Amino acid sequence: MELFTNQVLAGIATGAIYACMALAVVMIYQAIDHLNFAQGEMAMFSTFISWQLMQWGIPYWGAFIIALALSFVGGIAIERILFKPLAKAPVLTNVAGFIALYAIINSSAGLIWDFTIKQYPTPFGSSPFLGSQLISTHQAGMIGVTVLLLLGLYFFFQYTKIGLAMRAAASVPESARLVGINTSWMIALGWGMASAIGAIAGMLIAPVVFLEPNMMGGVLIYGFAAAVLGGLTSPFGAVVGGFLVGVFENLAGTYIPGVGNELKLPIALALIISVLVVKPAGLFGRQIVKRV
């Protein structure tokens, strides 16, 4: 039982990482209807920017805020410059664009900051949290930030005018345009927010996985899986999905014999797919009613 509780706790701690990433994935999916394969690389780049700022002597929170602002602007810029012209292109062409963006960011980061592994500081400290050996204060802080972020987003989307406009633009663009919403800029805003959320995720993850250009590879896969499991239409579902995936993964690694680190990912994915076969829109996703 002790082992079980510990593994669940550890799973929740890693799950917080996936939850952050999944949240960013869902944000952008809401805004543009595509899964952004370059999301992880964008987050990695933002994290490197904050690291660079800290190297120049700016304190942690200063660097945090500046990196967040830059990511927001950067996300909007990427949408305006690279993806707006592709809005009318076929979906699969857009996906190819994401892959191209992935390659560009990854390789430029490698050139600017090289591929050596770097330490990244944490604002929360890394001592054991409430006497538990499994969750450090950093991981507890990460969970806290994720929950705060989720609440913030919930209020933004439910109770602000612009949040409402973004939801309208995403779900029924034609009608949204008719009532005077600038849907094109709502998409850009969605990119900016997703990029900023990704930056937060990156900066929270970096102390755990260390900073290097390929740090987000694995995390993004779990983030996608979490987002899909929770339902791509629901930010809340994404966060729950993130924690579930983290716990799944840890329990599978512990209790299923013969599952090493290598097979953890396929097993987690297989489990998710079995869930999807039963609930095709994800756990919390809206069932879309099709009109014929």
Add this chain to the structure above:
Amino acid sequence: MSAAEDVVTEAPAVEAVPKRAMTLGTGTSLLVLAVLLIVPVFVKNFIIFQMTMLLIYGLAVLALNILTGGSGQFSLGQSAFYAVGAYTSAVLMEYFNVNYALTIPISAAVCFGFGYLFGKPALRLSGVYLALATFALATAMPQLLKLNFLEHWTGGVQGLVVTKPDAPFGLPMSQDTWLYYFSLAVVLAIYIFSVNLLRSRSGRAFMAIRDNEIAASSMGVNVALYKTLAFGVSAGITGVAGSLGAIAVQFVAPDSYTITLAISLFLGMVVGGVGWLPGSFVGAAFIIFVPNMAEGISKGLSGAVFGVLLFAVIYLVPHGARQIAIMGQQLVGRLRKN
């Protein structure tokens, strides 16, 4: 059509292709074939090898094209089928001394079965969910091949070495040249099969499902059957490509068949034009040569150069090589009128 409906469950929309535009004109086809037949006489072995790889990747892209361009199902798991084909051939050749040419239909059958079975549970999924499921298959495959109890057959992490066949009947050509002609024959046969498949009743059923699943089912198309069939056929053809690839490279190892391969094949399909079969080979050329070219331009930034080139292609021709072909056709038509 309300926009709300295509939020999640909709399969990725693929451009509807008029049936004729799926193939090249007869004249152009014969010209391309003649070039493919003659060129190996004049070039070095290494270039022949690259041309063989081009045919093989082209075949794999073509398989994806039948699945995505034909039936509208998206797959990131093609590398898994490719791996199964490659391993089937390698194991049969090395442990059972089966002739290399015979291993190809066997691996086609094995992969067809595998794809068909995989298509069954995948029936419930579409769009991004299907992408995730196939993605899971692609990430699992290298790990499965490394499993301990399979190691006796698969050689584990080390993989297997495959012997390259000699030209038969004492033909005076190098192994590479023979393999090139052999692959060309196989690819040609499958290409003709695919063109005819898409023109047949089954092909029309695929396209009906792609364009509107509900309408197709109300017209009496057995949606479940044809969707799994598309998966099976696509996997079978990918398996053949895998077999040829294993023979050409003379080596199979789990880490040659990662998700990167599946992503390359996907890019090849987009660059060649989704749903346009001849484009598959243009796309294959892109995924084989452009990364090398990018490396040549800048070693440190090769990824970025590749990304920029890819962006350039999708900006200039969002519908891939097919768009160029259509533009060329129109140009020729206009010249004829004058």
